[in-house]
Amino acid sequence: MKRTRPEPIEASVNKYNHQDSERGSKRPQLEDASSSSHHPSQPSPEQMSDGFYKFYEPDPAHAATVDIFFFHGLECEGSNLRDAHISSWRSTSEQEEVWPQKWLPEDFPQARIISVYYDSCTKQTDTDGRMDLHQTGENLMHEIKWARKEHGYNRPVILSMPESGRGKFRVSEASSRFGDNYMTVSSDHFSVCKPSDKNSNKYKHLKDLIEDVQKRVELERSQSLMVPKVIVGVDVLVTEVLENHLRDHRFVGFSGLGGVGKTTLAKIIFNKVCAKFEFTCFVEEIKLISGTKEEIRKKVWEKMCHHGRPVQSSSDSSRDGWYQVVGKSMFPVFDDIEDHRHADLLQEIADSNGMGDSRFLLTSRDTQRLQGCEDDVHIIPLDHLDDQDAKKLFTTYAFPNQGPPESFEGVIQKIVVGCGGLPLTLEVLGKYLRSEPKEEVWAEIPVALRKCEDIADLEQRVWAKLKLSYDKLPGDEVKKMFLDIACFFILDYYDLQPFLVPGWPAMQ
Numbered sequence: 010m011k012r013t014r015p016e017p018i019e020a021s022v023n024k025y026n027h028q029d030s031e032r033g034s035k036r037p038q039l040e041d042a043s044s045s046s047h048h049p050s051q052p053s054p055e056q057m058s059d060g061f062y063k064f065y066e067p068d069p070a071h072a073a074t075v076d077i078f079f080f081h082g083l084e085c086e087g088s089n090l091r092d093a094h095i096s097s098w099r100s101t102s103e104q105e106e107v108w109p110q111k112w113l114p115e116d117f118p119q120a121r122i123i124s125v126y127y128d129s130c131t132k133q134t135d136t137d138g139r140m141d142l143h144q145t146g147e148n149l150m151h152e153i154k155w156a157r158k159e160h161g162y163n164r165p166v167i168l169s170m171p172e173s174g175r176g177k178f179r180v181s182e183a184s185s186r187f188g189d190n191y192m193t194v195s196s197d198h199f200s201v202c203k204p205s206d207k208n209s210n211k212y213k214h215l216k217d218l219i220e221d222v223q224k225r226v227e228l229e230r231s232q233s234l235m236v237p238k239v240i241v242g243v244d245v246l247v248t249e250v251l252e253n254h255l256r257d258h259r260f261v262g263f264s265g266l267g268g269v270g271k272t273t274l275a276k277i278i279f280n281k282v283c284a285k286f287e288f289t290c291f292v293e294e295i296k297l298i299s300g301t302k303e304e305i306r307k308k309v310w311e312k313m314c315h316h317g318r319p320v321q322s323s324s325d326s327s328r329d330g331w332y333q334v335v336g337k338s339m340f341p342v343f344d345d346i347e348d349h350r351h352a353d354l355l356q357e358i359a360d361s362n363g364m365g366d367s368r369f370l371l372t373s374r375d376t377q378r379l380q381g382c383e384d385d386v387h388i389i390p391l392d393h394l395d396d397q398d399a400k401k402l403f404t405t406y407a408f409p410n411q412g413p414p415e416s417f418e419g420v421i422q423k424i425v426v427g428c429g430g431l432p433l434t435l436e437v438l439g440k441y442l443r444s445e446p447k448e449e450v451w452a453e454i455p456v457a458l459r460k461c462e463d464i465a466d467l468e469q470r471v472w473a474k475l476k477l478s479y480d481k482l483p484g485d486e487v488k489k490m491f492l493d494i495a496c497f498f499i500l501d502y503y504d505l506q507p508f509l510v511p512g513w514p515a516m517q
Contacts (some may be wrong), residue, residue, distance in 0.1 A: 051107055054095070054124060060149060062094055064110040064122040073121040075223055078153060079109055080125045082202075094126035101205045109169075112207050116216055125149060165226050167219060231286040231317035234276040234291060239405045242398035243274055248388070249279055256370050258387040259359065262379035263372045265391035268433030268471055271372040272344050274391070277311065279342055279371060286337035286367070289314050296347040306331065306356060313341070331358065338366045344374040352382040359383065374468075393430025400425045402432060408438025420451045427458030427474075434474045438482045441478035453481075 054062040067073045081097035099105045106112070110121055127145050153166065176367055204211035254261050255278075263271040272293065283289045290313040292298070298308050310330045313320045320330055339362060343355050352371075357370055371386075373379050379388050394402065404413050413421055428434040442451060457477050464470040480487050 260383040260386035286340040423455035
């Protein structure tokens with residue numbers, strides 16, 4: 010279904026009034042209904058769109074950390090349908106406060122609180138019950154998605170959707186899912202909608218739920234790893250890994266050529282599941298960790314987190330800290346395994362952990378290294394991007410603010426083909442050409458990529474393609490400056506040896 014940005018509120022209201030007048034109905038103004046039924050001690054909620062009313066918005070200086078949407082239940086003919094988005098949420102106290110507007114901001118000042126209105130009549134009349142509820146629900150969910158994207162916030166959403174009137178309707182768990190990260194809470198219409206006061210168990214239950222969501226999100230953010238801003242072609246695989254592979258296998262591994270996206274995919278998976286485990290770690294490029302077995306164990310342990318925070322060193326000098334994970338749920342990621350000692354260490358950790366809920370994720374260019382970690386490891390080979398995704402990735406980096414000129418289409422296609430569908434190569438060359446307007450410079454890249462194909466060794470061929478942007482730097486001094494800056498940030502000189510220009514002393 011094609012979605013467009015909602016019309017201005019005034020236009021939307023006028024549109025509905027015009028439609029109602031044409032069919033002879035007397036649909037009242039929503040604003041009038043809201044204000045007439047609202048408690049005088051509380052201001053009327055601000056109407057954001059046809060169906061959204063803002064109960065509370067945090068101070069602009071302090072961004073909201075959670076969005077809470079209140080969906081009233083279905084009503085029968087004769088009920089007051091026009092202000093259900095307000096009347097449904099009145100407390101049973103003498104003051105009849107609209108408690109989501111009054112109580113929640115006091116306890117959660119960083120929450121954005123919105124009430125949702127929709128045609129909730131279960132029987133069709135001349136004025137009500139004229140909308141398909143399935144389509145209404147779908148439209149509302151898209152409105153929520155749009156509102157979050159419009160604000161540019163990455164924060165959790167809590168949907169308060171009670172069971173409907175008189176027990177005739179019920180929101181099923183499957184229909185309430187929106188994305189791969191969700192929780193459900195068992196409750197009835199009255200318990201959700203009509204608490205008596207802030208000390209009632211009904212309100213405390215909701216308060217505890219919101220606090221739990223906030224804690225979980227804070228935990229996820231504390232461990233979140235940076236991933237490229239532009240990612241294409243992985244959505245289906247991520248879903249399969251989360252819903253199937255990690256559920257059915259303790260060990261899951263990604264194998265493939267360097268630059269194919271193994272590390273990025275592992276980071277995406279880690280960010281989505283890390284909050285579900287007590288102990289977590291992401292050891293990027295574990296091949297760089299050397300030493301004796303005991304030294305490797307110690308270095309890897311120093312990267313471990315407990316509920317998102319670095320682990321404490323063992324007070325017992327006779328043993329390392331790994332005893333702390335015995336019987337605890339854990340999710341370690343070993344990225345880019347090359348040495349059998351790293352595979353053996355991961356197997357040793359898994360054997361001593363003894364927790365069936367623990368999961369182990371690993372990546373390597375060598376499928377045999379992954380097989381050495383565990384007999385039952387589920388290995389997922391990663392292939393190159395197809396032409397469509399490869400072109401999308403390249404052009405997004407090369408032309409971030411607008412589409413490519415028509416005159417560049419031919420050379421773009423040649424570059425995409427020459428990159429062989431490797432995401433890293435497409436990203437590097439896209440960024441390199443981003444600010445280059447000269448077509449003759451672009452035309453040099455496909456020629457250079459074809460020369461790289463003459464290199465027999467596959468890994469060296471990929472390295473040569475990645476090195477193209479370095480080779481195009483103007484002069485040795487600029488190249489030396491580039492290497493100085495690169496060394497400063499990555500603190501690893503060894504991997505830069507192939508970059509060295511003639512006459513420059515090798516790094517020791």
